[in-house]
Amino acid sequence: MKNDAGNDRRKFLLTMARDVGLLAFGGLIWSAYVDEAVANKLALRPPGALKGKDFLTTCIKCGMCVEACPYDTLKLASPGENIPIGTPYFEPRETPCYMCPDIPCVPACPTGALDKESVSTDGKLDIYKADMGVAIVDEKNCIAFWGIQCDACYRACPVMDKALYLEYDKNERTGKHAFLKPIVDPDYCTGCGMCEHACVTEKPAIIVRPRELVMGEVGTHYVKGWDKKDEQRLESAKEIKTVTPRSEKKAVDTLNDMGGLLDD
Amino acid sequence: MIKHKYMILRRLTQVGLLVLYFGANAWGWKVLIGNLSASKFLEKIPLADPYAVLQMSVAGAALASDVIIGAIIITVLYALIGGRAFCSWVCPINMVTDAANWLRRKLRMNQVAKKPPVYRDARYWILALSLILSYLLGVAAFEFVSPISMVHRGIVFGLGFGWAAALSVFLFDLFILKNGWCGYVCPLGGFYSTIGRFSLIRVTHDAEKCTECMHCKEVCPEHQVLHMIGKESLPVLSGECTNCARCIEVCNDDALNFHIRSFAKQSKKEK
Numbered sequence: 001m002k003n004d005a006g007n008d009r010r011k012f013l014l015t016m017a018r019d020v021g022l023l024a025f026g027g028l029i030w031s032a033y034v035d036e037a038v039a040n041k042l043a044l045r046p047p048g049a050l051k052g053k054d055f056l057t058t059c060i061k062c063g064m065c066v067e068a069c070p071y072d073t074l075k076l077a078s079p080g081e082n083i084p085i086g087t088p089y090f091e092p093r094e095t096p097c098y099m100c101p102d103i104p105c106v107p108a109c110p111t112g113a114l115d116k117e118s119v120s121t122d123g124k125l126d127i128y129k130a131d132m133g134v135a136i137v138d139e140k141n142c143i144a145f146w147g148i149q150c151d152a153c154y155r156a157c158p159v160m161d162k163a164l165y166l167e168y169d170k171n172e173r174t175g176k177h178a179f180l181k182p183i184v185d186p187d188y189c190t191g192c193g194m195c196e197h198a199c200v201t202e203k204p205a206i207i208v209r210p211r212e213l214v215m216g217e218v219g220t221h222y223v224k225g226w227d228k229k230d231e232q233r234l235e236s237a238k239e240i241k242t243v244t245p246r247s248e249k250k251a252v253d254t255l256n257d258m259g260g261l262l263d264d
Numbered sequence: 265m266i267k268h269k270y271m272i273l274r275r276l277t278q279v280g281l282l283v284l285y286f287g288a289n290a291w292g293w294k295v296l297i298g299n300l301s302a303s304k305f306l307e308k309i310p311l312a313d314p315y316a317v318l319q320m321s322v323a324g325a326a327l328a329s330d331v332i333i334g335a336i337i338i339t340v341l342y343a344l345i346g347g348r349a350f351c352s353w354v355c356p357i358n359m360v361t362d363a364a365n366w367l368r369r370k371l372r373m374n375q376v377a378k379k380p381p382v383y384r385d386a387r388y389w390i391l392a393l394s395l396i397l398s399y400l401l402g403v404a405a406f407e408f409v410s411p412i413s414m415v416h417r418g419i420v421f422g423l424g425f426g427w428a429a430a431l432s433v434f435l436f437d438l439f440i441l442k443n444g445w446c447g448y449v450c451p452l453g454g455f456y457s458t459i460g461r462f463s464l465i466r467v468t469h470d471a472e473k474c475t476e477c478m479h480c481k482e483v484c485p486e487h488q489v490l491h492m493i494g495k496e497s498l499p500v501l502s503g504e505c506t507n508c509a510r511c512i513e514v515c516n517d518d519a520l521n522f523h524i525r526s527f528a529k530q531s532k533k534e535k
Contacts, residue, residue, distance in 0.1 A: 030409065060331060075422070079425035086414075112326065
């Protein structure tokens with residue numbers, strides 16, 4: 001009788017342990033998979049998309065932005081494309097974003113993953129505020145940097161002369177020609193990808209990538225002394241004094257001190 | 265009555281919905297735009313998968329009102345007509361698992377199959393797990409692995425390797441576990457079982473007409489809900505019943521039929 005109860009208890013505990021073990025096993029594999037599945041940050045998102053992880057959290061993968069896009073620019077990632085599954089993205093080399101003034105993809109979003117506010121000025125939709133990415137130029141393979149006249153990307157840019165301008169430079173090699181170098185200003189670039197679409201080289205020498213991948217960050221400790229607005233940051237700064245005590249040793253001693261290197 | 269009346273109706277709804285969604289993307293139809301995760305009905309009424317919305321809110325998404333209203337509409341709809349009516353009347357995976365089940369019967373695999381070592385309750389644990397993982401990972405965890413969305417989205421927007429998801433479910437149901445995906449694993453089914461607990465449309469059994477041929481239990485994908493067959497005249501009350509009406513179709517004795525649930529009658533019987 002006593003033994004039976006003991007066995008019952010053991011059976012119960014073992015079943016419990018098995019179930020908990022199975023759940024942990026499944027949960028670990030599942031979370032490892034999802035973690036990998038959301039790792040790719042290279043995809044270019046529709047205009048107004050929330051930044052970083054927030055977009056993946058909020059997008060329900062319904063594809064209504066894709067259906068609203070009149071140019072078939074947007075696609076939903078299908079399994080095997082190695083882009084977080086079911087999320088909208090576009091490949092500008094194939095089809096860029098043509099920057100519709102009424103941005104039909106954004107109001108179509110039911111969850112707010114495409115944020116109207118972020119692409120509006122004074123309550124009106126403004127596609128020029130879109131930040132889908134930033135164009136970068138490969139100067140080694142851009143033929144304009146070789147001295148061949150091209151300016152295909154410059155002509156294609158919908159924010160011409162602001163987001164993409166030409167810098168004139170003297171071609172020392174020939175002595176009588178000019179370089180017309182395309183330069184991107186990330187402050188104005190919307191990442192629409194018209195430049196990448198238009199680029200004449202076999203593999204585009206100007207490409208668009210998400211801003212957070214392309215741009216550096218200075219940090220707060222550099223101040224532009226020539227910029228009044230930036231200087232103002234110093235007004236609230238507090239002084240931090242650090243003192244390094246003067247060494248007692250003679251300078252020549254440092255040559256004799258091997259710092260324990262010769263001890264064996 | 266036409267034999268397989270409900271089966272034909274179910275296939276028509278399943279395929280019809282797919283065609284409507286497909287037409288919206290391919291030819292600009294305006295009836296149902298989007299997919300099963302979220303859509304717009306007639307350009308006005310928002311609809312949304314309440315389970316996906318639940319995962320997203322657990323994951324920490326600040327959701328717009330459209331998708332919340334949509335989730336409420338769908339929840340109320342299925343709470344009335346039977347939660348798992350989604351499973352047998354809408355879900356595209358149902359055709360895959362039904363095919364596997366049909367093949368199992370044709371190959372007489374059920375005769376040699378052993379009693380499964382897992383419980384039907386597993387889906388509720390997976391449901392709970394999906395919410396915990398959504399919270400920890402900050403994204404809707406099931407939406408990244410769901411073969412349902414992969415297949416449905418795939419048919420509307422381009423399949424990619426989505427066929428592999430459907431094939432996995434088919435092989436799992438065919439060789440590993442009878443009704444394995446829908447009856448044991450799928451947390452969406454578990455979610456709709458919970459919602460449909462008090463739904464109005466119910467299959468009701470008449471024990472006096474029953475000849476105990478057990479055809480109904482053979483075809484039922486959730487045969488545990490038919491525990492009253494041949495014993496008592498009771499409605500099928502479990503939320504796990506998918507209202508697929510296969511049991512009604514195979515019954516030669518008219519002992520099973522749809523009824524509107526009457527809460528008054530039931531409480532009398534319980535006394």
